[in-house]
Amino acid sequence: MSAELADxxxxxxxxxxxxxxxxxxxxxxxxxxxxxxxxxxxxxEANLSPAGRKRTRRRLxxxxxxxxxxxxxWKRHPEVRALEIRSPVYLTGLxxxxxxxxxxxxxADPRHRPLLLxxxxxxxxxxxxxxxxxxxxxxxxxxLNERDRQKNPDFDKVHYVTVDMPEECVLLTAHTFCxxxxxxxxxxxxxxxxxxxxxxxxxxxxxxxxxxxLQWQRPGERWLLKSPAHLWALDVLVEMFPxxxxxxxxxxxxxxxxxxxxxxxxxxxxxxxxxxxELGGAVLEYLARSLERxxxxxxxxxxxxxxxxxYRAFVADPLGTVSGVYRHxxxxxxxxxxxxxxxxxxxxxxxKHGAHRYSLEEYGLSANAVRDRLAFYLDRFDVG
Numbered sequence: 614m615s616a617e618l619a620d621x622x623x624x625x626x627x628x629x630x631x632x633x634x635x636x637x638x639x640x641x642x643x644x645x646x647x648x649x650x651x652x653x654x655x656x657x658e659a660n661l662s663p664a665g666r667k668r669t670r671r672r673l674x675x676x677x678x679x680x681x682x683x684x685x686x687w688k689r690h691p692e693v694r695a696l697e698i699r700s701p702v703y704l705t706g707l708x709x710x711x712x713x714x715x716x717x718x719x720x721a722d723p724r725h726r727p728l729l730l731x732x733x734x735x736x737x738x739x740x741x742x743x744x745x746x747x748x749x750x751x752x753x754x755x756x757l758n759e760r761d762r763q764k765n766p767d768f769d770k771v772h773y774v775t776v777d778m779p780e781e782c783v784l785l786t787a788h789t790f791c792x793x794x795x796x797x798x799x800x801x802x803x804x805x806x807x808x809x810x811x812x813x814x815x816x817x818x819x820x821x822x823x824x825x826x827l828q829w830q831r832p833g834e835r836w837l838l839k840s841p842a843h844l845w846a847l848d849v850l851v852e853m854f855p856x857x858x859x860x861x862x863x864x865x866x867x868x869x870x871x872x873x874x875x876x877x878x879x880x881x882x883x884x885x886x887x888x889x890x891e892l893g894g895a896v897l898e899y900l901a902r903s904l905e906r907x908x909x910x911x912x913x914x915x916x917x918x919x920x921x922x923x924y925r926a927f928v929a930d931p932l933g934t935v936s937g938v939y940r941h942x943x944x945x946x947x948x949x950x951x952x953x954x955x956x957x958x959x960x961x962x963x964x965k966h967g968a969h970r971y972s973l974e975e976y977g978l979s980a981n982a983v984r985d986r987l988a989f990y991l992d993r994f995d996v997g
Contacts (some may be wrong), residue, residue, distance in 0.1 A: 619666040621652055626670065630677035639677065640684040643815055647790030647807075648673075654804040659797070665883030675734070676788050682737040683788070686826060696825040701836035701854050702942070705843040705907070706862035707900055709869035709876070711924045714963070715862060716839040718931055719938070720779045721957040722950045726833020728824075730754075731776040733784030736823045738830050751776055781840040785823045789816040793842035796880040800895040809902065813846040821853045844907030851914055858942045861911075863996045864924035866987050867973070867980055870897065874978070875971035893976030901986050908993070921994070931958050 620626075623645070631637050655661055655669055687694060702719070704712045720727040731751040739748055755776045774780055786792035791811055798804045824836065843850055851857055874889075874896050881887050911919060920941045927934045935954050939946040973979060984991060991997055 618663055619670040621655055621666060621670060621673075623649060623652060626673050626677060629674045630681060633674065634678040634681040634685075636681040636685055638684050638688075639680050640687075641815070641819075644680070644788075644790045647811075650804050650807045651790060651794075651798060654798060654801050657803075658801040659883075660885045660887075661883055662885040665885070668883055676790070679735065679737055680788055682740075683823065683826065685740075686737050687822070690829070693826050693829045694822050696828055698821070698824055698828065698836060698854060700856045700858060701838055702858045702860070703843060703850065704837075704839035704860045704862065705841055705847070706860075706922075707844075707864070707866070707869055707873075707904065708841040709872040710841075710862040710864035711922070711927050712839055712841060712862050714931075714961075715860065715922060715927060715934070716779055716837070717961065718935060718954060718957055719837055721953040722837075723953065724834040724950075725837040726828070726831075726835060727779035727837045727839075728782050728784065728827070729777055730758075730774055730780040730784070732827055732831070733780050733782065736785060736788075736827050738826070779837070779839070781842075782820070782824075782838045783840045783842050786816055786820045786842070788823070789819050791816040793840075793845065797877060797883075799899055800877065800892070805895075805899070809845075813849050814852070817846060817849045817853050841903070844903040847907050847910035848913060851918070857918065859919050860922055860938060861919055862922045862924060862927070863994050865996050866983050866990070867997075868924075870900075870978065870983050871971040871973045871976065873900070874973075874976040878976070889975055890977030893973065893978035896976070897978060897983060897986055901990075904987070904990050908990075923996070928963060 626648075627639075630639075651673075655666070659665075661669060702725070704716050704719075706712055716727070719725060731748075731754050734754065735748065735750045739750065742748060758776055783793055783795060787794055791808065791813065793799050793808070799808055824838075828836075847859070850859075870893075874893050877896060878889055878892060881892070920938060922934060922938070932951075932954055936946060938944070973983065
């Protein structure tokens, strides 16, 4: 390996994380298998650019250092893992189907406790930080977020987020190295096949304990959480949280598929090169399999804990959609909450951060290919 390239060897990453955190116990060693498969993917099919290798190394070291600090926090406060999480509200569905917009709208209810971007990256309590004092990691992340926005302003049109905005809880499962990660990993081998074979219970047990750690630091009345990746593990999710309420958003795949491919193409910038026309097939297969897994779990779990949300109905009447959510799950909706929702909806119209333009053809897909592969989904839900 050239001396100019960032070292992505397992031992070098573990060593830097230990040095950074000043700790040595990563907890259950099960995460090492997923880490090794990720590294094989980065060294192989991913074909990372020098800058991509450097960025990936920083990210992996951060995840590993966080594991060390989390383990230390659990040792200092073992009572945290016994905390109860009651009736969490989850949003899932295919990406680009309105999950983020509905998530942010529901987060306007002050009783909801969404996961914020900065705490998803730093779920551990900073040792020695006085109670109520601002976490310096949040401010450092804010500056980094602003620099990234200046480098790639077009990404705001796809997914706008700031450090204090609600974000996907896939940020937490990333610390297990066995999840959909935060981008391109499930689209490439060997990680793609490896991930789809895994029992996700260990990863979700760790994830649930991270939620408890955050609840202990900054309590809330009811967790509000979101990720399309939960389609891979709805049965496991309900096993962890038996009283979970699950919203499933739906949109015409012909509208969302190109949008998601465009988002993945932006994240592919860490690779030395890639053919956009090869991306569409990988994305379509990954999403189709997630739907197959999710629908099979849903049929076993029963329909009563799910509520389907049509993207068209949500765009036409966001406040009416929210009212329907509260009725379905028996949640109290009073004047204060209604005012909060109305204010959020007025301040955040669709397309506020610019139009996102894309097409199926630029990613090697056709409308017929999408319809054929997702026929089982289109037959079941009126989304076309």
